[in-house]
Amino acid sequence: MTERWHVPTEQLDGYLANGVDPATASSVEAHLVNCATCRHAVAERSGPTLLRDSWASIERSIDGELEHSVENIARRAGVGDREIRTLAPTLSLQAAWLAATFLALLSAAAIARRAGGPEEGLARLAFLTIAPLAPLAAVVTAISAASEPAPEIARVTPASRLRIGAIRATTVMVAAIAMGMVASAMLPGAWIDAVVWLLPALALSGVGALIAGRVTPTTAIGWLASLWVVTAVVAARLTDDRLAAFRPGAQLLYLAIAAIAVAVMAARPDSLDQRSQP
């Protein structure tokens, strides 16, 4: 009876150390499937370390791949791993709300488009006044503790509050503004007249972000939204110009407010913290 062939020791060591060419590795593996003696030799020579490392490697690849499809898309688009994880709860909390806002703005723009005559001016004022409120609400909600997956624990980590707040606020603000722009495209008239709500949106969002850590989100959004609506309506009444709050002089003021808010947040990152922070 012919004695069965086994993988030579040097070749087995080479295989275990990843030191053989792919063709040899493949033939060693094919032999191992049918040879208990060589499998035993592999177990003896490799020890527990190789097995442990193999399992760790499998676990790593599973943990890396078991992520949501949105996260995978964002990663392929070049968004960093840490930013994706930081954003995930914010997006899942705000996705439905942002979609509803988008539909509301589309409806408002459609009404303005169909109205015609003097009603068109009123409908336009209503759209331009309401459009900045979507980014405001999105930013304040994103920065508030309600958007934080574990508020009290996150508060005592060394992570920069400014950086996390900026990532979340910027993302939702960009999403809200993009939706507003799409809705604006439906307004009748010149394109530039349809986007005059942008700077008011930035100013309101900036001030909202500043006060979000000091009052509840409802209070912040409620007060700022009321202040803005009253300003737009009163300006229209006093000047007999429905779009008085959107003229160049006012736009400069909104730009200044937004710039000051950003400067204050950059200078005092703790302004984004909650009230009980030391």
Place this chain on the structure above:
Amino acid sequence: MSATIRVERVSKRYRSTRVLDGLDLVVEPGVTGLLGPNGAGKTTLLRLLATVMAPDAGRLDLLGRDPARESDRTEIRRRLGYVPQETGVHEDFTAFEFVDYLAILKELTDREARHDEVRRVLDIVGLSDVRHKKLRKLSGGMRRRAVIAQALLDRPELLVLDEPTVGLDPEQRLRFREMLSSVSAGATIVLSTHQTTDISALCQRVVVLDAGRIHFDGTPAELTSQAAGRVWLSDGRDQGARVSWVTGEGRVRNVGTAPSGAELAEPSIEDAYLLLVGTSIPAAEPAA
């Protein structure tokens, strides 16, 4: 052994209520347990130690740094693990994602090393097998263990645990004790609990707080010895008892000033604790 926590004349108010009243405390490495009734100031003290908030008066020194200074506070937070009493968690996260998220906030930047660390702490609390389940699908005890797991990230030097065993069943509580013993080497752990058995099993030192002040500070054995000669068994409730209750054998266990000739019983840490703070527990009559 050098102190890792120094609390000097610390006071804290919530509106008109004084929760901590000029508290002094020095804590060294090891496990220190806080005992006290609801409203005693345990959670407030732990939140101060975890840098969640600042005291109204007095001074804190944590890991040799001053948490009132921003740069020191950040450094303390790098070496801190914290389990709050109650915490909302984003339930759409899996256990792995939840701990990974907090690992990111704890500045574990390298993805592969961070994932290895997340797996390590989830393994310590026994959640490896369910790490890819969403938190909303896990039991309350499992969610609590996920919160404990994040506190162990990066092997903290200071571990602050506010009632960590709440929501854990008896077996999980035993596993928690085992886990804490394995991670406590060299670290300073301060925990609050209502379970006197946790104190006996886990802590080298126990501090009893009531109405914002320290009423006892010593070893669990020293606390237990406070009740020596002040625990006795009788067939009915004795007038001298501050607290009494019916035992499983149908007899009455009394804690207070024992009458002469009383049948004295071996005191427990719970008896001593009740002697210190347990004046409001209604007495029970023995079953007929």
